[in-house]
Amino acid sequence: MEGKTKEEGIIERWVMKHLLLYTGATRHPFILSIRDGSVDISSFKRWLEQDYIFVREFVPFVASVLLKACKNSEDGNDMEVILGGLASLNDEIAWFKSEASKWDVSLSNTVVHKANQTYCRFLESLMSREVEYALALTALWAIEATYQESFAHCLEDGSKTPPELQETCRRWGNEGFGEYCRSLKKIANRYLEKASADVIAKAEVTLLHVLEHEVEFWNMSHRGT
Numbered sequence: 001m002e003g004k005t006k007e008e009g010i011i012e013r014w015v016m017k018h019l020l021l022y023t024g025a026t027r028h029p030f031i032l033s034i035r036d037g038s039v040d041i042s043s044f045k046r047w048l049e050q051d052y053i054f055v056r057e058f059v060p061f062v063a064s065v066l067l068k069a070c071k072n073s074e075d076g077n078d079m080e081v082i083l084g085g086l087a088s089l090n091d092e093i094a095w096f097k098s099e100a101s102k103w104d105v106s107l108s109n110t111v112v113h114k115a116n117q118t119y120c121r122f123l124e125s126l127m128s129r130e131v132e133y134a135l136a137l138t139a140l141w142a143i144e145a146t147y148q149e150s151f152a153h154c155l156e157d158g159s160k161t162p163p164e165l166q167e168t169c170r171r172w173g174n175e176g177f178g179e180y181c182r183s184l185k186k187i188a189n190r191y192l193e194k195a196s197a198d199v200i201a202k203a204e205v206t207l208l209h210v211l212e213h214e215v216e217f218w219n220m221s222h223r224g225t
């Protein structure tokens with residue numbers, strides 16, 4: 001890494017290269033509506049019930065990345081980072097249940113929305129043993145970073161996020177989750193630097209797919225389509 005500044009990894013270059021799409025995922029109108037307080041509560045409830053389904057599908061994906069970490073990791077640190085992320089999903093699922101009851105949202109018998117289903121299928125395709133670790137890490141970082149950047153934006157000075165939604169924003173917008181995302185980015189960058197041109201090309205496409213799915217997920221929540 002000599003001669004390179006901390007901010008100059010492959011991921012950072014991809015974010016700059018695809019800034020329009022990245023911004024589309026992290027500054028979506030749904031997020032902006034939370035931030036300015038104009039959010040439609042039925043949209044928020046739709047997001048809540050659909051995201052609970054997504055997170056349940058996300059658990060095996062993170063587990064599959066953990067498995068790859070155990071097989072590939074040189075120093076054991078990345079295994080611990082991913083294990084920490086997986087462990088926090090336990091708490092997150094419990095949080096969804098209590099949040100849903102607070103909003104009178106039923107989490108059983110939810111109809112899985114098309115955009116959600118498509119995203120979950122995409123996650124499934126990334127769980128296979130043949131998917132390279134660098135690629136899976138890129139996807140994991142992008143999935144987590146989208147939420148981190150989006151919800152952190154709703155907590156910045158000047159935001160008018162309604163008090164009853166601030167806890168949701170803090171769940172992903174908090175500094176600890178930000179640190180987790182930075183750790184994931186570092187690990188992903190480290191493996192991308194060593195990856196073949198073919199894997200690097202595939203990882204970039206995967207990053208774009210994640211961002212597109214995230215935009216569709218927000219669209220579904222925001223407009224119900």
Ligand SMILES: Cc1ncc(CNC=O)c(N)n1
Pocket residue numbers: 051054055058092143144146147214217
């Ligand atoms: C659609 C989507 N993307 C990312 C996250 C954040 N990761 C885990 O919670 C999420 N909950 N939902």
